[in-house]
Amino acid sequence: MSKKLTKRSEDYSKWYNELVVKADLAENSAVRGCMVIKPYGFAIWEKMQAELDRMFKETGHQNAYFPLFVPKSLFEAEEKNAEGFAKECAVVTHYRLQNDPDNEGKLRVDPEAKLEEELVVRPTSEAIIWNTYKGWIQSYRDLPLLINQWANVVRWEMRTRLFLRTAEFLWQEGHTAHATKTEAIAEAKQMQEVYAEFAENFMAMPVVKGVKSDSERFAGAEDTYTIEALMQDGKALQAGTSHFLGQNFAEAFDVKFTNKEGKQDYVWATSWGVSTRLIGGLIMTHSDDNGLVLPPKLAPIQVVIVPIYKGQDQLDAISEKAKSIQSDLRRKGISVKFDDRDTFRPGAKFAEYELKGVPVRIAIGNRDLENGTLEIARRDTFEKQIVNQDDSVNFIENLLEEIQVNLFQKAIDFRKQNTSIVDDFKEFKKAIKKGGFVSAHWDGTEETEDRIKEYTKATIRCIPNDAKEESGVCVLTGKPSNKRVLFAKAY
Amino acid sequence: MSKKLTKRSEDYSKWYNELVVKADLAENSAVRGCMVIKPYGFAIWEKMQAELDRMFKETGHQNAYFPLFVPKSLFEAEEKNAEGFAKECAVVTHYRLQNDPDNEGKLRVDPEAKLEEELVVRPTSEAIIWNTYKGWIQSYRDLPLLINQWANVVRWEMRTRLFLRTAEFLWQEGHTAHATKTEAIAEAKQMQEVYAEFAENFMAMPVVKGVKSDSERFAGAEDTYTIEALMQDGKALQAGTSHFLGQNFAEAFDVKFTNKEGKQDYVWATSWGVSTRLIGGLIMTHSDDNGLVLPPKLAPIQVVIVPIYKGQDQLDAISEKAKSIQSDLRRKGISVKFDDRDTFRPGAKFAEYELKGVPVRIAIGNRDLENGTLEIARRDTFEKQIVNQDDSVNFIENLLEEIQVNLFQKAIDFRKQNTSIVDDFKEFKKAIKKGGFVSAHWDGTEETEDRIKEYTKATIRCIPNDAKEESGVCVLTGKPSNKRVLFAKAY
Structure with a gap:
């Protein structure tokens, strides 16, 4: 066997990287930022997939498959979504290689095989899917449309880490269409519950359910519901998100339906996803200086x-x-x-x-x-x-049942010990520096959020679903607030 | 319901295209040559996946996941393989879009975000996988390495048809590494058997097992084992292939191991795959003028x-x-x-x-x-x-059992009725024109094979595993031959 792991207390990040490789979960590949998921790591993903897929089907969803590529004109149709992903997308411009006359034996792109329209490798599939839904939805009878896709996506991230942030990753993305706003919001919240149940009951990873602030919301969403977990080093991990997309994509792709009263209206949408990032969360919730610790329900x-x-x-x-x-x-x-x-x-x-x-x-x-x-x-x-x-x-x-329960309880205890409730900015900075979740009042403005991030590197992880009405003042500005939100440094 | 299907006898190809769309299996997308697999079609694929995955695991294979992209320098390392796929590959050249100053509100590729090395979207994964295996294999103790991947691949085909030939398709690709030639050949043949068993027992689609002629072999293989099915219109469908790759990839990527005697040797390889094309085969084996006919074992x-x-x-x-x-x-x-x-x-x-x-x-x-x-x-x-x-x-x-058996028997009978044994070229042409498999002697040369293709559009589907030793003369050249091979026009 290879030599011992770095201790978590010495260098958490190094411990993580070593563990992923030594436990045969994954490794970096020859492609910048892309990983190879090794059989043992993939077996964990298969177990996760099986449970999630069952849960999606039990809530009425069906699987389908949409193209890997998004033509540029579709990609840019929903402006906010396009803006959010344009800076990190891989673009296919040619469809052929040829022998390079200046470099014998080597290949180069054939300049005559340039695509008329560039193809974006999907960073997420709203655009291609809503363009398809246009042909599928005419009447309220076609709704709701409840579809999920298991797929690979690509986001050209500059700083990558195995499982946590990779240029290509595997995920599932649900894309649903509804006749009413109420129904779409209920769907988005339902999937947040499904994710939370999966995280807690299978991964033994406690999560806080909440909603994102404006600046942390998914590009193109009206609301993003999130589950946030706390890792052993005191940093938060966004483990899954479910978006209420309003009518943004329906308008961008002109998807209307005839309602029961015979009137035309735009369709209401949601999308929701979890990815191989969950494996990173699993590792950083339970493992120790001797290696991986896996909850029995997901252990290969x-x-x-x-x-x-x-x-x-x-x-x-x-x-x-x-x-x-x-x-x-x-x-x-x-x-x-x-x-x-x-x-x-x-x-x-x-x-x-x-x-x-x-x-x-x-x-x-x-x-x-x-x-x-x-x-x-x-x-x-x-x-x-x-x-x-x-x-x-x-x-x-x-x-096996006892171990499953024990791991969850340990993680709950850890989170409790590492959640601070603070009421002034000095304490706030101290708490953030120490690590963990910090529950504090915030004045609700993006400006304050930005300044807090600038001073402390902490972001608002979510406004918890169970946050109580409570009058207080913003830790930074002293302006009135009626709810605590959850801050942390995050992966 | 929409109006009736075109009859098979009127226009088989039109019947097929209509059926795929009307039965809600798949449709064309906004991306040239790429399909959307609709929930009903995808449910069939999920059933196929589940059975195949079980069979792969029962024969000792594990799943893993390798990157979507292949850096150009790796892509071209195995020359024959590169040559075989260079003309039909999608190439990523940029990693960012930006606002186009000449076209307000629109995006274009950012010329400053050009990749140093182009990335080929995998048409098949031998290159990226063997580059990875180099790090995994040192000794005979690391062998055999028996890995499968479920993935999407892209081949920029000019003429596409739903399921049968699409620019992007879903498949599985097995990639194995062995210490000896004998073992690698046995593996490749074993997977041909697994595919045949799946085709016959689950799809109720009879197949001929055989080996490809030199010109029909996979680019980079020493031998390609195939299963060939006969569609209702008398055309053959290559339904699955398993390749003995010799030491070609091991040499190209310098993958050596220390054998039991302590000597260094290149590793022996196989790869094997089936794809969503199987759904096309399923449709064209059983369905009728009223629509789909599905074997119970794969019916959603x-x-x-x-x-x-x-x-x-x-x-x-x-x-x-x-x-x-x-x-x-x-x-x-x-x-x-x-x-x-x-x-x-x-x-x-x-x-x-x-x-x-x-x-x-x-x-x-x-x-x-x-x-x-x-x-x-x-x-x-x-x-x-x-x-x-x-x-x-x-x-x-x-x-349900009876239906499964009946469908298989009907397909067997159809194939029997549509297999001709011929001994001269006039008969050969007539038989090919009529459609079906044509069993004939061939002199073993690529030249003859090419000429027959030119005259009749028929190709050698395979040299059947069970072809008897039998002296005869080539239908075209009259040169001696000791085995019949199977010709047909093919999808």
């Missing part, structure tokens, strides 16, 4: 069985027992790996599965065979227990 | 229940029974839609599900309630039967 391998043996005879006897436990667990829907490789010693295997965050490790040796026992170790607390083989299936089923 | 809706009623009371009573049948069937894992929309009459619903190829339709009216019966109609033969409600679950389970 939930249980690993490591045999402790001397010689082939012992291994054979242990294997028989291990395989029987493996199939018992599998019958319960638990994913189990039996690692009988003879090229690694048990200690090396223990370290590997610790690094990879496998929630439960079973060790089984010769004495266990004699005694009818197993040694069961949990990754989150490092506790070990000797358990009777006969009780092991129930024990492990319960243990 | 396997059974539809249509109530026949007058007034709300009757509907209520029928709904209760229908929902109980629906849940009985669902418990058996059968997907059932109960269509109680009151905005369409039963006749319109029947036509809609016929068009959409739902394998089994249940009609239930007031008399059925009284008699404890159902009317069950199958889409493939239009046969109707009155069945006791108590027997209906078993009946339908069996019927």
Whole structure:
């Protein structure tokens, strides 16, 4: 095994980068800012996808697929959206390469194969999708239209980090169309709830649900509903957003419908997305100096069985027992790996599965065979227990649930300890410097928001859905405010 | 409902295009050659993906994800592969748009945001993947490396058709690395078998397994194993290919490993893929003048229940029974839609599900309630039967299996009737003109193959795996040959 991870307390960012690579989740590629998602990292994404996809379908959505490319004229149709993404989009200008006569054996773009209209590689798909919806929606009978797409998108970011911010990333984007404003807002809020449920119940990552301030809103949206999580280093992570788009895209793409009264009206829209960024959030919520810690519900391998043996005879006897436990667990829907490789010693295997965050490790040796026992170790607390083989299936089923609950509780506790309520700017700066969420009054202006950002690097993460009416004064300007908002430095 | 489909006998190609759109499978988009896959079409793709993904995992493969873009220098590293795809690739040259000072309010590419190195949108991922594998493979212990990717790819085709040939399409691409030539060839052949099994057992589409001639081989491969299906219009469809790549990519990207004897050697490679093109094959294997015919194993809706009623009371009573049948069937894992929309009459619903190829339709009216019966109609033969409600679950389970078998058998019979064995060029031309597979002797030269293509538009689809040793003479040149090969005009 490669040498130890940097400690989180030494350099959190370095710890993160090392962990992503050493745990075989992802690595940088030859393409600037684009990552390779390795099989182990992709297996986590597949688990996330499966749960989210189920939740989307249960709420009435269907999947579809729209083109990767957006012709420039469509891209620029909704002005705010275009303005928001124009500075970071990859543009296809040619459709052929040819041999370069000045550089033998090399290729260059064929100047005669220049596209009449440039194609933007989708940074998000509102434009291409609303241009399509125009043909699909005539009457209220065609509404609501509830569609989701799993896709890759490209945003030419200058500073990238594996999972958290990459030039290409994988995501899902929901795009829905509704007959009324009320219904569209309800949809956008529903998807915020779905995301929050997924984050908390599957990722064991507590989130604050709220709405974005004007300046943090999605380009082209009327309102952006967000879920915000707190990472171990005290920085916030925007983990998912759901947008109420009003009639902006319907107007830009002329999507009208005949309502029940026979009148024409523009359609109301939402869009919502989460991405492979969630994997970054998962890592920075639970993992420790020994490596990944994965919540059982998203762990590609939930249980690993490591045999402790001397010689082939012992291994054979242990294997028989291990395989029987493996199939018992599998019958319960638990994913189990039996690692009988003879090229690694048990200690090396223990370290590997610790690094990879496998929630439960079973060790089984010769004495266990004699005694009818197993040694069961949990990754989150490092506790070990000797358990009777006969009780092991129930024990492990319960243990996996317990680990899931424990990780969530630990993260909740961490957030509680790292949320400050402050009422003046000196305290505010101190709290932001310390890290964590800071709950404070704000006068509601973009100007104040900008100045706070300038002084402290903190941004308004959201106006929490559950923020109480409470009269107070803005921490910066002293102007009146009736609600606290949540500030933090953020990824 | 919109007016009737063009008949297949009138214009097969028009029938196909109309059917794809009318059955809500896909449509053309605003981007030249790129399609929108609509929810119903995408649901078929999801079913295909689920089965294939399971089969890949059962044969030891893992999923991963590699970048969309291939830097030009990597793209051109394997010369034959680059040559094969250079003429049809989309190229990203800029990473930013800006306001066009000469055209107010419009965007243009920012000339200052020109990439130092152009990025090719992947037409296939050997280059970017083998460049990555270089870092993953050092020793024989790292082999075999068995990876698959589900992705979108872009090939700038000039003539496109929905599903069959589109500029962007969805596919999976397996990329494996092996220590020995024997093992790599076995892998490539194994995946040909997996594809054939999927085509026959799930799509009910019979295929001929064979190997491509030199000129039809994948650019950069040593051997291409293919599965070839015969469409209703007598044209062949290449439905999936698996390539033995030799050491070409390992050499181009310098991927060496230390073998068990401690010596350095280049790694052996395969790649293999199937795409959304399969949906085109599915349509052209089974569908008829009334619309889609879907094999039950891939039908998004396997059974539809249509109530026949007058007034709300009757509907209520029928709904209760229908929902109980629906849940009985669902418990058996059968997907059932109960269509109680009151905005369409039963006749319109029947036509809609016929068009959409739902394998089994249940009609239930007031008399059925009284008699404890159902009317069950199958889409493939239009046969109707009155069945006791108590027997209906078993009946339908069996019927779905029977339909699956029947579709396959019909397709097998069609292929048998449309395969000619010919021994001279006059007959050959006649047979090709008539359509179907033509089994004939060929002298093994590319020149003859080219001339036959020029004269008849037919190509060698494959040299079948099960071709018998048989001495004969080439249909064109009269030169000796020891095996028949399969010719056809192809999509």
